[in-house]
Amino acid sequence: MYLTQGLHRALQCTPEAPATIYGDRTRTFREHIDRIARLAAGLHSLGVTSGDRVAMLSLNSDRYAEYLLAIPWSDAVLNPVNIRWSPAEIAYSINDSGTKVLIVDDAFAAAVPALRGACPNLTTIVYAGENDASEGAVLYEELIATHDPVEDARRSGEQLAGIFYTGGTTGFPKGVMLSHTNMVTSAAGTVATGELLSGAARFLHAAPMFHLADLAAWAGQVMLGGPHIIVPFFEPVAVLEAIEQHRPTDVLLVPTMLQLLVDHPSVSEYDLSAMQRILYGGSPIGEGLANRVLTMFPGVRMTQAYGMTEVAPVASLLLPDDHEGATLRSGGQAAPHSELRIVDIDGNPVPTGTVGEICVRGGHVMQGYWNKPAETAAVLRDGWYHTGDGGYLDENGFVYVVDRLKDMIVTGGENVYSAEVESALSKHPAVAQSAVIGLPSETWGETVHAVVILAAGAEVSAEELQAFCKEHIAGYKTPRSVEFVAAIPMSGAGKILKRELREAQAERS
Known part of the structure; x- marks a missing residue:
């Protein structure tokens, strides 16, 4: 299993179908894949070799979608940077991962001088924007235009796909190592429910593309060969306009984003009828908000995902038919690719209904934390990932998250x-x-x-x-x-x- 596999199928079966839609710019799969293969060649010319980390600090864009596939195509490793971090946190992730090449867009070009000073091993900046490049930067579009396409390295299986730094909700960021198997397993298991994406799906990227929640849906869409509709970042009007204009069928949002959409005074002015499925995560959704979302999107089916970066990221799913009654407060049941259990402080399973630590097992569980063997050993034990979340399972296997144990x-x-x-x-x-x-x-x-x-x-x-x-x-x-x-x-x-x-x-x- 490998992240670029769906590209080869799309090139064979639907080469002229739209692959990315960003503003008024649409690229077919033939164009998308050609640019990916040329970008991979350009990265090789910059000295990127097997296993090297390449970072991207950028808002969502069609170029971000190219980055996510050109890196494994070139046999390298992804390091998508959290755009909401401070300069010190960004520098930490670059230094900790040993990243030598960083791709930036217009929104973050001003941060380059400080990052150069803070990251002594950062040798190359690639500018992927619309304005003038910062001094000493390599032009993204020139890399593509001046290099012939190279063959896909088909980096796959247990080979490292990316280092994804945790959001820092409980302390200093840790680099989560996910393999191609990890990421494809989580995406395929989620799609297997039939409640996210389909062969005719059009996916809207409104959540940040650096984050595993959006990346799981992205990976599923790459496998299925559907178009990626992309807005730079979540903003209610931009999202509503994209839904009306480009008619996506699927989107991933967090409850806060859903709240902002339903609260927007102009929401009733947009045609939102194309939307079929909403995947949300980060927290359960209240009954009142759920009802408002269903009113705003007639006929839409809502699925909640519970998980974390360490499980690439889906552990359990609350499917649309379970969005009622007490189960609405749950994180759903184990996803098709996942096992769940609750253990006590000594790691022993506890009876149904008893609060303990939620543990996850499956092919989606991370390889470990980058350069942190002690922290890895603390959470990966006997094949189970110990989440640090407190919760319980009911008699039907629904998991209820009651708190972070540390909280x-x-x-x-x-x-x-x-x-x-x-x-x-x-x-x-x-x-x-x-x-x-x-x-x-x-x-x-x-x-x-x-x-x-x-x-x-x-x-x-x-x-x-x-x-x-x-x-x-x-x-x-x-x-x-x-x-x-x-x-x-x-x-x-x-x-x-x-x-x-x-x-x-x-x-x-």
Whole structure:
């Protein structure tokens, strides 16, 4: 199995079909593959050899789609850079991975001088933009225009496909090593449900293409040979316009993005009837938001994916027919390519309904963390990946994620799972979003603290929210303090950065 395999099928079967659609630029599979093979040759001319890492720091584009395939075509290794990181974090990932070649677009060209200074082994910058290149950079389009296509190296199987750095929600980024088998297994297993993509699917890339959530859908679409419709980044109007103009059938979004779409005042003005399937992840979706999405996209089928970078990234799927009742709060059942189990602190399986650590096994589980054998050994044990997520399985195999184990709050000797408190808060009509963390307390060890974003035009006091929570959860789980904010820090994957919330509280105390 290898990521470029679908290209050869498409060239044989549908060479004149659209492969990428980006703004007013459409390229067929014949054109797409020719550019990929020429870019691979250009990379060879820059000294890229087997196993070398090539990074890309860019917004979504058709060139990003070419990068994702030209790197394995050239027998090299992907290193897609998180575009929301600070310069120091970007430099860390480049240095840690030993990346020598970095491709940048217009949005990040200004960062090149600082990265050159911070990354002594970064020998080559390739400029993939529309404006003038920065000094000393190689032109992406010239690499393609001045080199003859080379044969696909067919890098495959257990060979390393990419190093994907974690979003940093729990600490310093780690480079997750995923093989071609890992990535194709996760994509194929997800597609096998019949609830994502099809032979006639048109996939919209609105989530960041550096992230494994979007890349899993991308890999599935490459296998099936359908077109990739691409917008530079998520912005409600751009997404709505792309849906109306290019009529995609499938998209991946996080609940925050879905909320922004349904809340947009102009949403009713767009023809969204082409959309058939929505894959979402990052967190479960509330019943109210789910109903609004289904109203906005008549007939659409929604699937939730639970997973993480380390499992390339899909562990379980909540399929459309299970989006009702109690299961709506779950992460679904094990995906076709995945096994799940819950274990106690000693690694022993626990009974159904008992909270423990969620573990995952299958061909999609990472090879390990780049240059971090101790961290790898801590999470890969006896063939199982230990996720660090607390959860339980019900009698039908639905997994319920109650919290990151490291985010569990211990107050007065009682364990409080922040997800349960957040669920209670979400039921109040004045709450648009919340994040719950533990604050240090000499008396209780920790106290429950809620950070809340109010819905537009809504007003509510902390006391009212506390009283409301007590109607739904135990008193010791109810927030002792409530903070109202305009925004909550999010990772590039759309996950709440609770570490940053804790750090901000620590600075104020």
